Amino acid sequence: MAEEPRSKAERKADVLAKLSAPVADAWVATADGDEPHLVPLTIAWFGERVLLATDTGSPTGRNLAAHGRVRVALGGTRDVVMIDAVLERTIPVAESGPAGEAYAAQNDWDPRTAGDSYAFLVLRPERVQAWREVNELAGRTLMRDGVWLV
Incomplete structure (x- = not known):
C-alpha cells in the first residue's frame, strides 16, 4: 500500500536533497x-x-550546443525527479572557478583534470516534477517556467 502523498514542500525538500x-x-x-x-x-x-561535465564533442555536448534543451531524471521508478532544463552557458574546465570547485566537492571525480575538451554545462531548470506513486501524480509539478511553485 502506498504511503500518504507528500506535500509540495516535502517534495521540493526531497528534490533538493537528491540534487545536492x-x-x-x-x-x-x-x-x-x-x-x-x-x-x-x-x-x-x-x-x-544543474551542472553537467562532459566532453564537448560527445553526443550530449553536441546536442546541447545545437539545441539547448535537456531532460534530467533522478531516482528510481517509484521515486522520480524529472527536470526539463535549458543550457544557460558552457564553461571550459580551465575557466570553471567556483562551478568547477562545487562540482568536484560534490562528486568523486574532478573534470578539471580530464583535459581541455571537457566543459561544465550549466543547466537552468524550467520545469521540475517529483512523484513516488500514482497518489502523487496530482501536484507533481514543483517548478514551472523556472519558478518554484512551493
Whole structure:
C-alpha cells in the first residue's frame, strides 16, 4: 500500500536533497533531430543550476550546443525527479572557478583534470516534477517556467 502523498514542500525538500547529494547520478536525455540520446552522468547542484561535465564533442555536448534543451531524471521508478532544463552557458574546465570547485566537492571525480575538451554545462531548470506513486501524480509539478511553485 502506498504511503500518504507528500506535500509540495516535502517534495521540493526531497528534490533538493537528491540534487545536492554526494555523487548524484542522473539520466540525461538530449536529441539531435529524430535521434534521441540518453546517458548516465554525475551531476552537481550549484546556485539553483544543474551542472553537467562532459566532453564537448560527445553526443550530449553536441546536442546541447545545437539545441539547448535537456531532460534530467533522478531516482528510481517509484521515486522520480524529472527536470526539463535549458543550457544557460558552457564553461571550459580551465575557466570553471567556483562551478568547477562545487562540482568536484560534490562528486568523486574532478573534470578539471580530464583535459581541455571537457566543459561544465550549466543547466537552468524550467520545469521540475517529483512523484513516488500514482497518489502523487496530482501536484507533481514543483517548478514551472523556472519558478518554484512551493
